[in-house]
Amino acid sequence: xxxxxxxxxxGGGKDGAEVEGTFGPGLAATGVWVVESExxxxxxxxxxxxxxxxxxxxxxxxxxxxxxxxxxxxSGLRSGAxxxxxxxxxxxxxxxxxxxxxxxxxxxxxxxxxxxxxxxxRVPREVDVRGAVLAWSSDVGALxxxxxxxxxxxxxxVVGMATEVVGEDGGGADATLLQPGDSVQVEGRSEEGYxxxxxxxxxxxxxxxxxxxxxxxxDAEDRGSGDEPGGGxxxxxxxxxxxxxxxxxxxxxxxxxxxxxxxxxxxxxxxxREREEKGRGKGKGKGKN
Numbered sequence: 001x002x003x004x005x006x007x008x009x010x011g012g013g014k015d016g017a018e019v020e021g022t023f024g025p026g027l028a029a030t031g032v033w034v035v036e037s038e039x040x041x042x043x044x045x046x047x048x049x050x051x052x053x054x055x056x057x058x059x060x061x062x063x064x065x066x067x068x069x070x071x072x073x074x075s076g077l078r079s080g081a082x083x084x085x086x087x088x089x090x091x092x093x094x095x096x097x098x099x100x101x102x103x104x105x106x107x108x109x110x111x112x113x114x115x116x117x118x119x120x121x122r123v124p125r126e127v128d129v130r131g132a133v134l135a136w137s138s139d140v141g142a143l144x145x146x147x148x149x150x151x152x153x154x155x156x157x158v159v160g161m162a163t164e165v166v167g168e169d170g171g172g173a174d175a176t177l178l179q180p181g182d183s184v185q186v187e188g189r190s191e192e193g194y195x196x197x198x199x200x201x202x203x204x205x206x207x208x209x210x211x212x213x214x215x216x217x218x219d220a221e222d223r224g225s226g227d228e229p230g231g232g233x234x235x236x237x238x239x240x241x242x243x244x245x246x247x248x249x250x251x252x253x254x255x256x257x258x259x260x261x262x263x264x265x266x267x268x269x270x271x272x273r274e275r276e277e278k279g280r281g282k283g284k285g286k287g288k289n
Contacts, residue, residue, distance in 0.1 A: 016052035017077040017106075019060070023047055024087040024100060027062070029069050035059040047088075055079045062088075062097060070097030073113050081106030101193060109153050116146060118153035120193035127155070127195050130185045138176045143197070145186055157186055157195045164199045173202045182206070 023029065029043045032050055036058060041050050043062070050060065060072040070090040077083060087100030096113040101120060104110055109118045115134075131147040134154060143157035159165075165175045178184070185201040 015055075015079045017055060017058075017079065017081045017083070018049065018051045019053060019058070019072075019074065019077075019083045019085065020049045021047045021072075021085040021088050021099070024089040027069060027088055027090055027097070029062040029064055031063040033061040033063055035061065053077065055081075062090075068095070071095055071113070072097050073111075075111040076107060077110060078107050081110075083107075083110055085112070108151055115144070116152075116154040120190075122151075122153060123155065123190045123193065123195065125190055127190055128185070128187045129155070130183065131155070133178055133180050133182045133184060135180060136175075136178045143178070143186075143200075145184070145195075155186065155195050156193065157188070157197050157200075159197050159200065163188075163197045166199065166201055167206065168201055168204045173206050175200065175202065177206045178202060 023045070028045070029048065031043050032041045032048045033039075034041065034050060034053070036054065040063075041048060048062075055078055056075070058072075058074040058077060060074070061068050062070040062072065070088065072085070072088075073096070074083070082105040084103040085097075085099035086102065088097045089100070090097045094113075098113060098115070099117070102110065102112070102117045103119055108122070109116050111117070129145075129147045129149065129152065131145045133143065134146050135144040136142070141159040143159055145155040145157055147153075147155060159175060163175075165173045167173045182203055184203070186195065186197055187199040187201075188195045188197040190196075
C-alpha cells in the first residue's frame with residue numbers, strides 16, 4: 001500500500017471541501033472536470049487538486065485531452081473536509097478510478113464510487129466484525145466486506161490457506177459459495193489496510209449445502225446464466241461499483257490462493273467405522289471358550 005501521507009494544512013475555501021489525488025501506474029490525466037459546478041481544473045503527472053467543492057455528492061471526471069480516463073463519484077464530504085486519494089487506478093470494466101489509500105481530514109469515512117473508505121489507521125489491529133459481503137472473488141482470495149458498524153470503512157479481506165471457514169453452527173463451510181449480500185463474521189488482523197482473515201463464519205445455509213453435497217441455488221442460477229462468479233456483468237441491483245472486485249483498484253487485495261480449511265465430511269464416518277470395528281472385536285472375544 002502507498003504509505004500514509006499527511007494532508008495539506010491549508011488550501012481551499014473557508015467552507016468548501018478539497019480533493020487531492022495522485023495517479024498510479026497506467027493512469028494519465030491532463031485535467032479534471034467537476035460535473036456539478038461545470039468547471040475544469042488542471043492535472044499533471046503528479047496528480048490534481050480541486051478546491052472549493054460544495055458539501056455533498058461530487059462527480060469528478062479525469063480527462064485525458066477530450067477523453068474521460070476515469071470517473072470519481074464521491075459522497076460524504078463535509079464542509080472544510082480535505083480528502084487525499086493516493087495511487088489512483090482505473091478499473092477497466094467500469095471506468096471507475098479507485099485509490100490505493102485515502103487520507104481524510106474532517107470526517108470519518110467517505111464514499112468513493114460506492115466503496116466506503118477511510119485512512120488505514122481507522123481499521124483496528126485486531127478485527128472481529130460482522131458485515132455484508134459486497135464482492136467476493138475466489139480466484140484471488142479477495143473479499144470486500146461492509147461492516148455493520150458505519151464508523152468503519154469497507155474492509156478488504158484476504159482469504160488464504162490458513163483461513164478457517166465455518167458455519168454459524170461451528171461445522172465446515174465452503175467460502176466459494178459466498179454471494180454479495182451474505183452476512184458473515186470476519187476475524188483476523190489488519191496489515192497495511194488489508195485484513196488477513198484467520199476465521200470467517202458464514203450463514204448456516206452455505207454450511208448446509210456443503211454437508212448435503214449439493215450446490216447453492218444461487219450458484220446454479222449463475223452458472224445457468226453464463227455469468228462469472230462475482231458478478232462480472234449484468235444487473236447489479238444498484239451496487240454497480242462494488243458487486244465484484246474491481247481490477248487494479250483499492251478493492252483488490254494481492255492475489256492469494258483460496259484453500260480454506262474445511263472439515264472433512266468423511267471424518268465422522270471414519271470414526272464411526274473405527275468404533276464399529278472395535279465393537280466387533282470385543283464381541284468375538286466374549287464368544288471364545
